[in-house]
Amino acid sequence: MALLQLEAGQTVAILSDIRLELSRLGIELAHWPIERTPKIAPLLAAEILNETQKEELLCAFDERFEDQKRRYGYQARDLVVLHSSVPNLENLLKIFDKCHTHADDEVRYIIDGTGRFGFVAPDGKQMLLTVEAGEYIRVPANTEHWFVLDENRRIKAVRYFTNKDGWVANYTGTPARF
Ligand SMILES: [Fe+2]
Structure with a gap:
């Protein structure tokens, strides 16, 4: 289950309360249960996937995004696989772990593992959201945020883009306080 930490030391664990808190920033969070069919279960369990295996997993979840594609105009998708055995993991993580906008x-649908998104509200307050497999999140363009792995050091997430070539992080220099 998702967990939201606020700066006052408060923790929000009830999904409807988390959604309310995030909606103030325009962020959507939904629970999309994963059906671990015999076909995809071994792919979800794997630490590293090749491009063919990634595509197989992506196809298994394509239908879920039909509505989002129509509504938001997403044109491209990929699967990000992060695990302690992925070569160059620490350098990869450095792209996401500082406050940035784009x-x-x-858009992330977590299909395996866990991770943490930090958000900076327009008033400067920060919050940290832990997400796990079966959770979908949409953070609107230009929201200041960051992403880190947690102690599991493992996540697989489906990503959607309106323009994959245009994904460039603008680092804001805000220090993350979590
Ligand atoms: Fe980002």
């Missing part, structure tokens, strides 16, 4: 939405 002109595209940040």
Whole structure:
């Protein structure tokens, strides 16, 4: 289950309360249960996937995004696989772990593992959201945020983009306080 930490030391664990808190920033969070069919279960369990295996997993979840594609105009998708055995993991993580914005939405459907998104509200307050497999998040374009792995050091997330070539992080220099 998702967990939201606020700066006052408060923790929000009830999904409807988390959604309310995030909606103030325009962020959507939904629970999309994963059906671990015999076909995809081994792919979900794997630490590293090749491009063919990634595509197989992506196809298994394509239908879920039909509505989002129509509504938000997403044109491209990929699967990000992060695990302690992925070569160059620490350098990869450095792209996401500092406060940044971008002109595209940040759309993630976590299909394996866990991770943490930090958000900076327009008033400067920060919050940290832990997400796990079966959770979908849409962070609107230009929202200041960051992403880190947690102690599991493992996540697989489907990403959607309106323009994959245009995904460029603008680092804001805000220090993350979590
Ligand atoms: Fe981002």
